[in-house]
Amino acid sequence: MMTRSPQGRTNRLTRPSVAVAAAVAVTAGVVAAAPDAKTAEPTPKLSLIAASTSVTLDSWKEDPGVYLDLGTYLTSENGAFELKVTRKSYKDPVVASQVFRNGKKTTTKALPAGLVKDFSGLPDFAQIKLTDAAGRTVLSQTEAFCPNNASGRVRPDAPANSKYPQSCPVNPFTLGSVWGVENGWASNTYAGHYTKPVQLAAGTYTAKINVTKKYRDLFGIANQTRTVKVTVRERSWEEPPPVPAGSRSAASAHQGHGEDAGHAGHAGHEGHGKAAAPAAHAHGAPARTEAPTARTTGAGATFNVGHGPYPPAPAALPWALKKESLQREAFSAAKAGDRAGQTDGSRQAPGAEPNAKRPTGKAVVPDVPKPDLRSLPAYGITVSDGYQEVPGKDYLAFSANVWNAGPAKLVVDGFRSPGKELMDAYQYFYDAAGKQVGYTPTGTMEWDPRPGHEHWHFTDFASYRLLKADQKESVRSGKEAFCLANTDAVDYTVKNANWHPDNTDLSTACGQENSISVREVLDVGSGDTYTQDLPGQSFDITDLPNGTYYIQVLANPENRLKETNHNNNSALRKVVLGGKKGARTVKVPAHHLVNAN
Numbered sequence: 001m002m003t004r005s006p007q008g009r010t011n012r013l014t015r016p017s018v019a020v021a022a023a024v025a026v027t028a029g030v031v032a033a034a035p036d037a038k039t040a041e042p043t044p045k046l047s048l049i050a051a052s053t054s055v056t057l058d059s060w061k062e063d064p065g066v067y068l069d070l071g072t073y074l075t076s077e078n079g080a081f082e083l084k085v086t087r088k089s090y091k092d093p094v095v096a097s098q099v100f101r102n103g104k105k106t107t108t109k110a111l112p113a114g115l116v117k118d119f120s121g122l123p124d125f126a127q128i129k130l131t132d133a134a135g136r137t138v139l140s141q142t143e144a145f146c147p148n149n150a151s152g153r154v155r156p157d158a159p160a161n162s163k164y165p166q167s168c169p170v171n172p173f174t175l176g177s178v179w180g181v182e183n184g185w186a187s188n189t190y191a192g193h194y195t196k197p198v199q200l201a202a203g204t205y206t207a208k209i210n211v212t213k214k215y216r217d218l219f220g221i222a223n224q225t226r227t228v229k230v231t232v233r234e235r236s237w238e239e240p241p242p243v244p245a246g247s248r249s250a251a252s253a254h255q256g257h258g259e260d261a262g263h264a265g266h267a268g269h270e271g272h273g274k275a276a277a278p279a280a281h282a283h284g285a286p287a288r289t290e291a292p293t294a295r296t297t298g299a300g301a302t303f304n305v306g307h308g309p310y311p312p313a314p315a316a317l318p319w320a321l322k323k324e325s326l327q328r329e330a331f332s333a334a335k336a337g338d339r340a341g342q343t344d345g346s347r348q349a350p351g352a353e354p355n356a357k358r359p360t361g362k363a364v365v366p367d368v369p370k371p372d373l374r375s376l377p378a379y380g381i382t383v384s385d386g387y388q389e390v391p392g393k394d395y396l397a398f399s400a401n402v403w404n405a406g407p408a409k410l411v412v413d414g415f416r417s418p419g420k421e422l423m424d425a426y427q428y429f430y431d432a433a434g435k436q437v438g439y440t441p442t443g444t445m446e447w448d449p450r451p452g453h454e455h456w457h458f459t460d461f462a463s464y465r466l467l468k469a470d471q472k473e474s475v476r477s478g479k480e481a482f483c484l485a486n487t488d489a490v491d492y493t494v495k496n497a498n499w500h501p502d503n504t505d506l507s508t509a510c511g512q513e514n515s516i517s518v519r520e521v522l523d524v525g526s527g528d529t530y531t532q533d534l535p536g537q538s539f540d541i542t543d544l545p546n547g548t549y550y551i552q553v554l555a556n557p558e559n560r561l562k563e564t565n566h567n568n569n570s571a572l573r574k575v576v577l578g579g580k581k582g583a584r585t586v587k588v589p590a591h592h593l594v595n596a597n
Helices: 213-219 250-264
Strands: 045-050 054-060 072-077 081-086 095-102 105-110 122-132 137-145 151-153 176-181 185-188 203-211 226-235 373-375 379-385 394-404 410-416 423-430 436-448 455-458 462-468 473-476 517-522 526-532 547-555 570-580 583-587
Touching: 045 203, 045 226, 072 176, 122 213, 176 185, 373 547, 373 570, 379 570, 379 583, 394 462, 394 517, 394 547, 394 570, 410 436, 410 455, 455 517, 517 526
Parallel strands: 054 226
Antiparallel strands: 045 072, 072 185, 081 095, 081 176, 095 105, 122 137, 122 203, 151 185, 203 226, 373 394, 379 394, 394 526, 410 423, 410 517, 423 436, 436 455, 462 473, 462 547, 547 570, 570 583
């Protein structure tokens, strides 16, 4: 499923995220005492707080820019703050409503039309103003806010875990999302990699942060400006990390991080194919060790801030690392790509365990809820060459996603007979109580030994075709076998959507060469994105005439999997090829209201 080009580039789709902070430590007295749960009104009380009165931000000489994680949070008391964000189709705009829950009673209130334009968060939510030591304004901007940002509790009697998803989706063809700040929790207002880093010279600044007036009026947030002292320090990859006065030497401090890295960063590194090796610095310096995972605290899953160029990772999605960077106080040369039990190195995700034995007795497909596999239109469409493998060729590369609209999750187990190359695959079925009540054979799983893959693929899950203007097949992708993982939150508003799926990256469920069995799951509401950009997967367009074509993404092409509806498995995306051999071009018209290639 995950492939790597000769240059070491990962083909697993990468995207930025706004899950940007570890758990919040709030001093006593900042947040009012919690109201009694029995007498509380269902309307949440929202407040902007600052976890600290000062922060230190780094600007790297090799990649200058400061990410403005100022440590401000939106808290929700007197109930959870919840928003439902949907669109009926790609022909319709995104709409949002606030959800109020009072016991078994649920009511909603529509937010103003046009307020929310996509699924990345509330636009222009926080107003940030920075002044330098002389009082001159050096920056004034607004940032979007994803209520699902990594967060933590602000009081000990708050729910131990947040029920809300842990990021806002950025797939351009997302259909529905749920955003929320749990009662008694706080969510970071930093917009993460939805915003660009700002250029600030080393020195001290004063930041003033407030919620913009339209949201204060809409949600009843007090007009309170938070002030944070900001110290910007310039650092370099060539220099050792700074050591606070009175602490150990730089060398011993760095060594200590290395030990932590061995525990947190390398715990599952072995066994998942060939892990990306640390790379030497461009200037010839020795390779740096992989960055350790910083310990996080608080209730529920929390994630590293992602300082510097590291995109912070949300819980349910396998974001890969895109650049070399420094993380906190340790050097890193982590390459893009999933590693065993990890996504970007900031967390570990358990994989669903397969049944201990293959099923026995008569195969039965019971009358119970089944998954509904659907395809999203292709996106991330570009023209690439054949790299070193097939020079002189032109390829049409693209990303594709098949998702599960439910109401039941797709569960496929593979079992290997000793000595056999293929696993026998079985689809399982469950009743409303979650009890397994049937199964059916559904093809095979095969081991892919190629570097960058090295995991078990379920055959015939999806296929990709490039169709001519008359929608007759012109070119077919060779990619049809996959390892399933819940990479994208496509629609968390559908019935039985799981906001916290388990197997969220390749390494959680795809097995090893010596595996005797594996389980691959596509949960309700989530989809699995694959990037076809290597020869054999992308479309060879070298000799195709210029003109209009359609990329077809087809789920369950042989109908081997049992699902509720086989009539919604195909999605088309129009493309227009141009240019000359060796310099082909592609234009991607908007798909209704979605103008993303």
